[in-house]
Amino acid sequence: MNSRSDYGSNTLLRLEMLGPLRVEVEGESLSLSAKKGLALLVYLGLRAETNVPRETVCGLLWGDSREAQAKASLRQALTTLRKYLGAASSAIGADRDRLSFNRSLVQSDVTDFLKLAGLGTENALEEAAELYRGDLLEGFGQVTPEFDCWLDGERSALRARYFTVLTKLCDAYETQGRQEDVITAASLVLRLNPLCEDMHRKLMKSYLAQNRTDAALKQFSSLKDTLDRELNVSPEPETQDLMRKVRSSRSRRSEPELEPNLKPRSQATKHVKKTQHDGKPSIAVLPFQNMSFDPEQEYFCDGVSEDIITELSRFSSLFVVARNSSFTFKGRTFKHQDVAQELGVRYMLEGSIRRAGDRIRVTAQLIECAAGSHIWAERYEKTLDDIFELQDDITRSVVGAIAPQIEQAEIARVFHKREIEFSSYDLALKAKALFHNGAYADTDGQDAVVELAEQALELDPRNTDAIWIQAFSYVIRHLYQLDDNPGPLLDRADAAAESLFKSDRPEPGAFSVRGMIRHFKGEFDSATADFRRAFDLNPNFALNIFFMAWHESLVGRMKEAKEHAQFALRLSPRDSDYWVGDAFLSLAQACFAESRFEEVQNWGARAIQYSARAPIRRALMIASATHLGQPEDARPHADALASFAPKFLDSIVSGRLILYRLPEHNALLVSGIKKSGYLS
Known part of the structure; x- marks a missing residue:
């Protein structure tokens, strides 16, 4: 690919945001320790509009402060940022209500990347690819939940654009027979998405054109392992045909080669x-x-x-x-x-x-x-x-x-x-988005979700979405056992959930979250009834079916648990989020209760791929490895738990947290944890 173009040296301010942040004023690199000042700068630099309401910035960077305090903090951040920018401070303007950004004084690699990607010519695409040094603001760290959520969206959008740039280049190079460039571009695509089978085929074809049959076969093996591990599927027929073509063209073989053990297309496909x-x-x-x-x-x-x-x-x-x-x-x-x-x-x-x-x-x-x-x-x-x-x-x-x-x-x-007040609805959507983006996995994220839900309910107490996410956040916080006194959390969750039943027609989600609460309270029969009622009300509600399978595997209903886990996967055939991990967790829990520890290791590992910061699956991996006489395999999971849920194992052993209904199943889990030696 061509070298990166010179994208302007006469501007006062230059922002390089693809990869680690780099700020230059008149050619000199600057360093600023004030994280929110830098966040303000990159926010202004990335927005399409040149004018931004002050209240928008306050909500993004000081959303946890009162209005007057947030406005004062913004004024202080502007003062600090202008001193930092020196001669380039004129790029940022401000009046009573809005901030402005003079783009004629600013050079941004993101702006240039998007412009080049939009041109679509081969030269422009090559320059765009060179500009993409890494994901947006790599290593920038956390600022506020609202800013982090916004930044994740920007990151994803730019990564998707980069993916498109590379695939277009790959197609162009393939048409021209430029095999080395195909290999370079396709390899970059696979770093972004290792499951992109078309790029694996392009690599195999390019290796074959270069008579590098060993490399082509290795590429096929890599694809096969990845698909099997991530999706439990085999490569597509087109890819298998290509593999056979590669094998038939191989000029020297040290020994007869067996046909790879190809499974039928995955459970999901069936x-x-x-x-x-x-x-x-x-x-x-x-x-x-x-x-x-x-x-x-x-x-x-x-x-x-x-x-x-x-x-x-x-x-x-x-x-x-x-x-x-x-x-x-x-x-x-x-x-x-x-x-x-x-x-x-x-x-x-x-x-x-x-x-x-x-x-x-x-x-x-x-x-x-x-x-x-x-x-x-x-x-x-x-x-x-x-x-x-x-x-x-x-x-x-x-x-x-x-x-x-x-x-x-x-x-x-x-x-x-x-009939819900719109501002309340809007806040509930923000809370759900924050939760989906991983805020469930630590106390700060959980606090932010609950705070947004509480703000929504202050505006409109009828907002069932806000009540639901509030109740469920308390349940998750209880599960992680992060608080010094986690006992009251279930009572808070229960109080919130009861608000969902004030309507004449409770939603399926109301029964589902109450089922989770009742399970952790040891009211197992009532929990079963709630999950089934939610299913009767909405048989397409995949989240409830994941929860129901999880619950059934812990109360001894193994057959139903496996059936519902498979049905939930049917409703979510391409789910790449944490919920699908609950289906595999359900299977791991069922196998553990049946003392099928090798299968626990298989299903637990797959569950962890979907959510590495979830405690039950880690505990099952520790206990099952110990029962198999492989304590060394438990260490990575113990180390992981220590980093995000350090009290979890102690909570199970002490009886503060009871997962299985039947005493013999709990005893099996407790003994495995004790023998592992990883209690704090």
Whole structure:
């Protein structure tokens, strides 16, 4: 690839944000220790708009402070930042209500990267690839939950753009027969996504063209191991055919080679094929694109998309793919047929959202995946206060288009009037986004989620989304045993959950979270009843099915646990998030109770791949390794627990935290932990 272009030396301020942050003023590198000052600078540098309301910045960087204190902190940060920038301080302007950023005085590698990527010529793409030194603000560290959440979204968007740049280059090089450049570009793509099978094939083809058959076979072996480990699938037939071509062209063989042991396509694929013959219309709702030119609105677009999934999933006559599987397509380039093949659905709903002031514009289109034909499309323009009416309109249109046989009685049952103050709804979406981005795994993140939920409830106590995330955060905090006195946490969770039952028609999520609380309180039969009631109300509610399988594996209902874990995976065939790890955790818990410790090691390892900072799966790995006489295999898991849940093992051994219902199962877990020698 070509060397990086010189992207301007006459500007006062130069920001290099792809990779570790580097700030230059008139050619000299600067260093600033004030983290929030730097966060303010990069936020202004990355926003598409040149003017930013002060209250937006205050909420991002000082959201935990009172308004007056937040404004004072912003003034102090501006003063510090201007002193730091010296001659370039004129790039930042401010009046009473807004901050401004003079882009004519600023050079940014992110701006240049996006411009070059947009040009699309081979030279421009090569220069864009060279500019991408690393992910956005590598090593920047945490600032505030709100800023970190915004930054994660920016990071993901730029990484997806870089992925597209590399794939376009790879295609161009392949067409020109530039094998070494194909190898370079494809290898970079695989660093971003090791599961991209097309890039593995490109590498194999390039190695074959260079008569490097050993390298091609090694590449196939790497792909096969990765697919087996991550997805429990074998390479596609096209890749297997290519492998056989490589093997047949090999000029020298030291010994006869056996055909690789290829499994049938994964459990997920088998489940997908089954869903296509269940007789139900099947649909995936993809995350709606953020067209607001404001990265902060990413959480809002995701939240609206998730709510539409929830509304559609209430119809028992539909098969609705779970949120986390649908969201694997976020930021990806794909065809309609890819959605059908990977998620096993006939239809997909996609769209975009533009939010400006108190107005919102939403476009939505329903597509039949196999043919790519548009069945229905609509554009909506409403005020933010009408957001629930808008979601219901989209849901009704989708149902009417793909399942007109659904009776009016069921439609009336599903739709119910939602009257929630919009600002409260918006805060609940922020809390859920923060939780999805990993805030569940430490006290600071859990505190931030609960605080946002409490703010939402102060504005509107009827907000069931805020109540649910508040209750569930307390449950998770109890599980991690991070507090000196974790006992009251379940009482707080219970009090919050009871608020969800004040309605005449409690939501499935109300029963699901109460089931979790009752399990940890030792009220196992009541917990079972709650999970089943949630399932009866919404059989498409994948999260409840994951929870139900987890619960069943701990109360001795092994057969049901395995069946529900597989069914949940069916609803989430491409789930890359932490919830799918609960399905594998359920299988690990069931196998542990049956003393099948080698299988525990297999399922536990797969569960950890989805969430490394989850304590039960680590404890099972420690106890099962000890029972197998392999205590050395327990050390990495003990070290991991010490880093994020140091009191967890002691809580199990002391009886403060009881996981299994049957005493003999708990005794098996406690003895394994004790013998390991890793108690604090």
